[in-house]
Amino acid sequence: MEKLQNTYKVVSNEKLCPRFYRMCINAPSIKKNVKPGQFIHIRVEDGLQPFFRRPFSVYRADKYVEIFYEVVGPGTGILAEKVKGDVLDIVGPVGTPFVLPSEKTKQVVMVAGGIGVAPFLILSDVLKKRKLDLVLLYGGRTKGHVYPMKEFKANGCKVMVATDDGSVGTKGRVTQLFSKIKMDPATTEIYTCGPNPMMAAVQDFAKKNNIKGQAACEEVMACALGACLGCSIKTTSGYKTVCYDGPVFDLAEVIF
Ligand SMILES: Cc1cc2nc3c(=O)[nH]c(=O)nc-3n(C[C@H](O)[C@H](O)[C@H](O)COP(=O)(O)OP(=O)(O)OC[C@H]3O[C@@H](n4cnc5c(N)ncnc54)[C@H](O)[C@@H]3O)c2cc1C
Ligand code: FES
CATH class of the missing domain: 3.40.50.80 (Nucleotide-binding domain of ferredoxin-NADP reductase (FNR) module)
Known part of the structure; x- marks a missing residue:
C-alpha cells in the first residue's frame, strides 16, 4: 500500500497575478490516486511556525500535481516563496471527492x-x-x-x-x-x-x-x-x- 504521507519536490511555483499562485509538484503517487474534489495537506515549513499543515485542493493532476492558491496569511506566504527543487512534506490525497454526474446528466x-x-x-x-x-x-x-x-x-x-x-x-x-x-x-x-x-x-x-x-x-x-x-x-x-x-x-x- 502506498504511503499517504511523503516528501515531494516542487517543480515550479508561478505568480499568476497579484493574488494567485500556481505550484507544480512532482508527486506521482498523489497524481495516480487523486480524484476531483480531494485535497492535499502540506507542511509548508520544517519548524514549528506554522504548526499545522495547510489544505489545498488538487487543481490538476496531469504531468504533475498542481495547486492554485491565494496568499492570505503566513502559511500561504511561505508557500509562495518556494522554488524549484524545494521539498514539501505532504499528506494526501485526502477527503471525499465529488460524485461524478449520473448517466442521465447532460x-x-x-x-x-x-x-x-x-x-x-x-x-x-x-x-x-x-x-x-x-x-x-x-x-x-x-x-x-x-x-x-x-x-x-x-x-x-x-x-x-x-x-x-x-x-x-x-x-x-x-x-x-x-x-x-x-x-x-x-x-x-x-x-x-x-x-x-x-x-x-x-x-x-x-x-x-x-x-x-x-x-x-x-x-x-x-x-x-x-x-x-x-x-x-x-x-x-x-x-x-x-x-x-x-x-x-x-x-x-x-x-x-
Ligand atoms: C479542503 C480545503 C481545500 C482548500 N483549497 C484551497 C486551494 O485550493 N487554494 C487556496 O488558496 N486555498 C485553499 N484552501 C484554504 C487554505 O487552506 C487557507 O487559505 C490556508 O490554510 C491559509 O493559511 P495561511 O497560514 O496562509 O493563513 P491563515 O493565517 O491560516 O488564515 C488567513 C485567514 O484565512 C482564514 N482561513 C484560513 N483557512 C481557512 C479556510 N479553510 N476556510 C476559510 N477561511 C480560512 C483564517 O481564518 C484567516 O482569517 C482550502 C481549504 C480547505 C479546507
Ligand atoms: S481537521 Fe481534524 S477532524 Fe478535520
Whole structure:
C-alpha cells in the first residue's frame, strides 16, 4: 500500500497575478490516486511556525500535481516563496471527492467564488471526456480575484464571470449568472465551491429549482484525518468533518 504521507519536490511555483499562485509538484503517487474534489495537506515549513499543515485542493493532476492558491496569511506566504527543487512534506490525497454526474446528466454547472475555483479544473479534465454541457460561473470581488480561464475553455467549458465592481464580466453576484443559462432540473447538476454566503445562495437556488448539487466546503483544519473534529460543520444529519466526511457534501445537506 502506498504511503499517504511523503516528501515531494516542487517543480515550479508561478505568480499568476497579484493574488494567485500556481505550484507544480512532482508527486506521482498523489497524481495516480487523486480524484476531483480531494485535497492535499502540506507542511509548508520544517519548524514549528506554522504548526499545522495547510489544505489545498488538487487543481490538476496531469504531468504533475498542481495547486492554485491565494496568499492570505503566513502559511500561504511561505508557500509562495518556494522554488524549484524545494521539498514539501505532504499528506494526501485526502477527503471525499465529488460524485461524478449520473448517466442521465447532460449539463454540469460549476459555481465558483474566488479561489473556490480550485477543485474545478481537475473536475473538468475528467468530465471533458463525456459529452456534457460544461458551464463555469465564476465570481470574485474585482478583476484581480478572477483568473483568466483559458484552461477551462480548452476543456470545453462555457465560462461566465461576475465581479462585485463590474471590472470584468457582469456587475454583481455570481448567482446572478444563473439567469443567463438554461437549466433542466432533470438533467442538470450543480457543483459549487467558495465563500459560505455564496454557497448558501447557490443552495437556495438549487432547492427552489429542484436541481441536484454538491458543495466543496472549507474549514480551518488541524489533523485532516477525521480525528480532532476541529473542522466539523453543521449538516442536516448532525455535525460532520470537512476533512474526512467532506470536503464534498450533498449541497442540500450543508447548513451554511
Ligand atoms: C479542503 C480545503 C481545500 C482548500 N483549497 C484551497 C486551494 O485550493 N487554494 C487556496 O488558496 N486555498 C485553499 N484552501 C484554504 C487554505 O487552506 C487557507 O487559505 C490556508 O490554510 C491559509 O493559511 P495561511 O497560514 O496562509 O493563513 P491563515 O493565517 O491560516 O488564515 C488567513 C485567514 O484565512 C482564514 N482561513 C484560513 N483557512 C481557512 C479556510 N479553510 N476556510 C476559510 N477561511 C480560512 C483564517 O481564518 C484567516 O482569517 C482550502 C481549504 C480547505 C479546507
Ligand atoms: S481537521 Fe481534524 S477532524 Fe478535520
